[in-house]
Amino acid sequence: MNAAPSTGVAVVTGASRGVGRGIAEALGAAGMTVYVTGRSEREGECRVGDAVLAGTIHDSAAAVSATGGHGIAVHCDHGDDAQVEALFERVAREQGRLDILVNNAICIDDSLIEPGPFWEKPRSQAAILDVGLRSNYIATHCAAPLLLQSGQGLVAFTSSYGAGCYMHGPAYGAQKAGCDKMAYDMAVDFEGTGVAVVSLWLGMQRTERTAFAARRRPDAYGGIGTRSESPQFSGRVIEALWRDPERASLSGQTLIVAELALRYGLRDEDGRQPPSWRATLGAPREFHPTRVA
Template sequence: MKDLKQACVAVVTGASRGAGRGIALALGAAGATVYVTGRTEQEGSAPLPGTIHATARDIDALGGRGIAVACDHGDDAQVAALFRRVREEAGRLDILVNNATFLHDELIMPGPFWQKPLEMTGILDVGLRSGYVASWHAAPMMIAQGRGLIVFTSSFGANCYMHGPAYGAQKAGIDKFAHDMAVDLRPHGVAAVSLWMGPLRTARTMQVWEKHPDKYASFAPVAETPEFTGRIVDALYRDAALMDKSGKVLICAEAALEYGIVDDEGVQPPSYREVLGGPPGVHPAIVE
């Protein structure tokens, strides 16, 4: 068995499927030990395919070490137990990817917010608050070792209307988490960034694209794989100039060009800055 204390140790939340799974796989392929969290333990128990155990096994097959941990990120006690386990087993934490997010089935349906279920606000619990809680637990471990990276998975919806106000507030909120946490973490050599992913090629989006092929035909061929984001996270962590990027919102497609990263089959995903806007400026003032 690989000595956990000798490998880069990462926690990727919400990694049963989708973006989290792809990020976890990419980090595993780079040799990391990855704690894979999520609620799905048995295939078929969720509407979409994927489990934390399947992700962990696939990480092992790629040369990393996958450790599945069942965790509901809406339950603070379960989150505390997760990070206690990481501390006891690995003794360190190098990367935290805050990806767990509540996605309501009606999120992408047309219509104003008051005509959609009030449960849409669940994304402000698992998606926004959950990222704060996980980072709260991760920060002391990273500070103790003098280096670390906290990542929030975000999107262009932080700065344009996308899927309604609950989704937009969650994305804008985690972008601000990255900025403000970076202020607190900077003296300790720990970085925090938010990554704007483009359209992702996941099981969820593929179902939508199959139902509405004309609507998504223009960008489906250049949609990003979830692993693409994971390769960027790995490149960021290995970047000697990481602290220069701390507190920033980075567009994955643009960061990929900087690091020389291409997606599967040689695809270079485009940035949607011109059509959806870029990260808004943040004032450098600090009021304590």
């Protein structure tokens, strides 16, 4: 497989803040044109309980451009198929191809980290299966022609160890496990096209939402600073994976970001080498190679 070109075009969904914004910034620092999508256009639009989470798609796009890339903000509700279709139609008009799609948009209910069985929690937690799983399918379906046009495309799902162990309850676990299997099956369909698909298990992220969780549940999330990863770290790993001339050999796999970083010789922005939690939280599942058309 040919190596990736010097610059690329990327779409990062759910990039108003947090993981998506950090990934977009890292891709921008590599000189890419990055479309950042999300619903937040004005500060104060995102709340977790009584807290307001900072960040808008416009801030994120500006941050991408500040790193040396070209950030483009696109308002997109990933629960609305028409808006998703319009997003990729715009990318087609303006760029003619797409090199990287990061499926990161997700609907997280405020009750996600609360203890207790699922039937005592609001049914709204199931929204993660719409924006977070179904939305990933729709985005990749719309992006596929552009990825094929690129010839060296990469689709990355942001997943977590919660796909393999109990974490935050069944809705969260089903969404993460679904991303892993979706990546595996999409890789089968993309086989031989030059497009690779992976699902990535991120470690605990240093984001404003995680900091809020630590304040709300210090029993479970205290001391995250010494164990967490920056969102930019995941973005740098994704960019390195895209450039990897052997990326086709990884297509269809669920990969741990911290372990991929070792493959590419990457450290986090503070110089630390984030650990893999494989021994503590489990390993990605290996799917059976049988194919039934």
